[in-house]
Amino acid sequence: MSRSGRIAIVLGLLACAVFMIVWVAMNFVGSEPGTVSYLTAQAPGAPVHLVMQTDGVVGTGAHPTWVSYRIQTPKTHVFVHTALVELPANSMIDVTIYQFDSGSPLRNQFFGRVTGTIGQVAKLNGKTFKVLNSYDTPNGQGVGHTFTVPSLNINVPLEGNNTSKPTFCTKGPCSPVTQEHTTTTFAFRTPSFSGNFRFQCFIPCGAGHYAGNAGPMQTLGYMGGFLEVRA
Amino acid sequence: MSDDIESQGWTRAPAGPTAGTGARREPHHFRRLFAMWFVVSLAGDLVWWFVVGPHVPPGTMTTQARGAQFDFNVLFLASWVVVSGVCIYLGYAFYQWRASRGGPDPVGGPAASSNVRVQTIWITTTTLIVIAAFIFGTVQLILPQGAGGGEGPDPIWKPTSDKVLPIQVIAQQWKFTYRYPTFGGMETSTLVIPADTWIAFHVTSIDVIHDFWAYQLGVKADANPDVDDVAYVHTSGQLGSFTVRCDELCGIWHGAMFDYGKVVTKTQFMAWGSRTERANADNTKYLPPFAWTYVPTANTTTGVTADTSGQAPYSRIEKYGATPAKKTVTSPKTTSSTFTTT
Numbered sequence: 334m335s336r337s338g339r340i341a342i343v344l345g346l347l348a349c350a351v352f353m354i355v356w357v358a359m360n361f362v363g364s365e366p367g368t369v370s371y372l373t374a375q376a377p378g379a380p381v382h383l384v385m386q387t388d389g390v391v392g393t394g395a396h397p398t399w400v401s402y403r404i405q406t407p408k409t410h411v412f413v414h415t416a417l418v419e420l421p422a423n424s425m426i427d428v429t430i431y432q433f434d435s436g437s438p439l440r441n442q443f444f445g446r447v448t449g450t451i452g453q454v455a456k457l458n459g460k461t462f463k464v465l466n467s468y469d470t471p472n473g474q475g476v477g478h479t480f481t482v483p484s485l486n487i488n489v490p491l492e493g494n495n496t497s498k499p500t501f502c503t504k505g506p507c508s509p510v511t512q513e514h515t516t517t518t519f520a521f522r523t524p525s526f527s528g529n530f531r532f533q534c535f536i537p538c539g540a541g542h543y544a545g546n547a548g549p550m551q552t553l554g555y556m557g558g559f560l561e562v563r564a
Numbered sequence: 565m566s567d568d569i570e571s572q573g574w575t576r577a578p579a580g581p582t583a584g585t586g587a588r589r590e591p592h593h594f595r596r597l598f599a600m601w602f603v604v605s606l607a608g609d610l611v612w613w614f615v616v617g618p619h620v621p622p623g624t625m626t627t628q629a630r631g632a633q634f635d636f637n638v639l640f641l642a643s644w645v646v647v648s649g650v651c652i653y654l655g656y657a658f659y660q661w662r663a664s665r666g667g668p669d670p671v672g673g674p675a676a677s678s679n680v681r682v683q684t685i686w687i688t689t690t691t692l693i694v695i696a697a698f699i700f701g702t703v704q705l706i707l708p709q710g711a712g713g714g715e716g717p718d719p720i721w722k723p724t725s726d727k728v729l730p731i732q733v734i735a736q737q738w739k740f741t742y743r744y745p746t747f748g749g750m751e752t753s754t755l756v757i758p759a760d761t762w763i764a765f766h767v768t769s770i771d772v773i774h775d776f777w778a779y780q781l782g783v784k785a786d787a788n789p790d791v792d793d794v795a796y797v798h799t800s801g802q803l804g805s806f807t808v809r810c811d812e813l814c815g816i817w818h819g820a821m822f823d824y825g826k827v828v829t830k831t832q833f834m835a836w837g838s839r840t841e842r843a844n845a846d847n848t849k850y851l852p853p854f855a856w857t858y859v860p861t862a863n864t865t866t867g868v869t870a871d872t873s874g875q876a877p878y879s880r881i882e883k884y885g886a887t888p889a890k891k892t893v894t895s896p897k898t899t900s901s902t903f904t905t906t
Contacts, residue, residue: 440770441753442847442850443734443753443847465848483739537771546737546771550815552816
């Protein structure tokens with residue numbers, strides 16, 4: 334082969350390698366879910382009303398059958414498929430979580446206890462509780478998910494739903510107006526300093542994966558995300 | 565070959581101001597090297613032992629950590645003697661036997677190609693160092709009771725104290741929790757331990773393989789599902805916090821799987837334990853009965869806890885969860901997940 338031919342092959346392979354590296358990098362950068370910001374959603378010092386939902390089937394995106402958190406935008410009130418949310422520091426956060434997924438016993442009943450919230454309590458459908466016995470929840474449906482922020486010691490179990498109900502949500506985003514769900518409310522205060530605080534579900538909900546802990550449990554934006562606290 | 569070398573004059577002093585009046589007297593290189601090596605190695609070892617050594621990780625919070633620190637320091641002292649000797653020789657050779665500008669290339673004389681005496685001393689010395697390190701490491705692995713490493717479900721060594729505090733370490737993706745059979749089987753997210761006490765960490769997992777690494781305690785034990793990996797430590801009188809990390813890559817939040825424990829006085833520990841037991845009682849009753857491995861499917865609709873009534877707070881480890889009559893708990897969900905608490 335001539336010298337120019339060899340050079341052409343080398344340059345061609347080099348171009349392919351560069352293209353693949355750029356393609357992987359762009360996909361990696363573009364794969365991070367969006368962030369819903371609650372930084373300016375209310376007057377300074379006023380409580381933040383954070384609204385979320387947990388779907389049994391997210392319905393969209395690369396993994397439409399996975400479970401996921403969704404976060405409501407404060408202005409348009411649309412549930413966005415993400416688990417990244419910006420919150421102001423040193424603020425009271427009033428949280429409402431609409432839980433649409435089915436439930437089961439917790440893998441570790443330790444996470445049946447409410448911790449880290451104001452008063453160490455939460456409300457399930459308007460009724461205050463401290464502990465959910467995941468084998469004997471008020472509606473008998475076990476626990477669907479938990480909202481847990483380990484570094485802030487926040488843990489709130491979210492009761493599951495009956496899949497046999499005709500209004501059981503089978504594709505997200507689900508409607509808290511027309512579809513079967515439980516409503517859990519609680520409040521907590523964000524730290525006075527900036528930081529990203531990991532939150533995740535502590536009941537393995539990656540069905541079809543070993544120990545239920547892969548898939549959506551291992552993917553940012555599904556059953557794990559960050560409270561991005563900004564001072 | 566040697567004739568050629570000899571003819572170049574490089575086994576003798578190079579030509580210099582004394583050329584023509586006879587060869588320059590060769591200095592006693594070994595004495596010089598020995599003197600420099602002795603001073604540097606002794607000074608380095610003394611500085612390390614008295615200044616740096618007391619601060620070497622993992623510290624002195626437990627007997628096992630202190631043992632690890634001692635091992636690191638001893639190995640450093642030994643290695644510094646070797647390293648300083650090699651470096652000094654290298655530097656000396658670079659300087660003393662360097663080529664002069666414009667002169668002939670330096671070559672070694674006959675003694676540089678083979679010296680049985682030097683070779684014998686070198687091989688003997690290095691062999692003795694390696695054997696000594698082997699013996700020291702083996703002995704030290706046993707003397708500080710396994711140095712706090714996970715010793716498996718059936719440790720070959722157990723503390724002779726009759727006041728061992730058992731704590732179950734439960735790893736799961738992605739958080740450690742801790743169960744205290746001493747306090748009614750309560751489970752906490754905070755690891756609090758008393759000073760000056762033998763502690764038995766029973767490390768297990770409820771999903772994948774993790775690793776319990778309590779850094780300043782000198783403890784590192786694998787957390788395997790359905791395995792009770794035991795690691796013993798004896799806390800010193802040093803109070804304060806320590807770091808707990810997962811040291812086995814276990815998924816997306818592996819890097820965030822850490823927390824901080826605390827060593828407190830015995831009085832503070834008992835007060836904390838009693839207070840936390842009362843505060844957690846409403847959830848503890850729903851936990852599965854205490855067992856040395858954590859079987860999630862052993863939960864029942866009503867929940868059962870181990871009977872620890874009548875047991876002293878610091879009973880022998882064998883009494884915790886072991887003395888009650890054998891009790892079989894069957895999972896309400898699966899028929900194959902029957903286990904026995906002993």
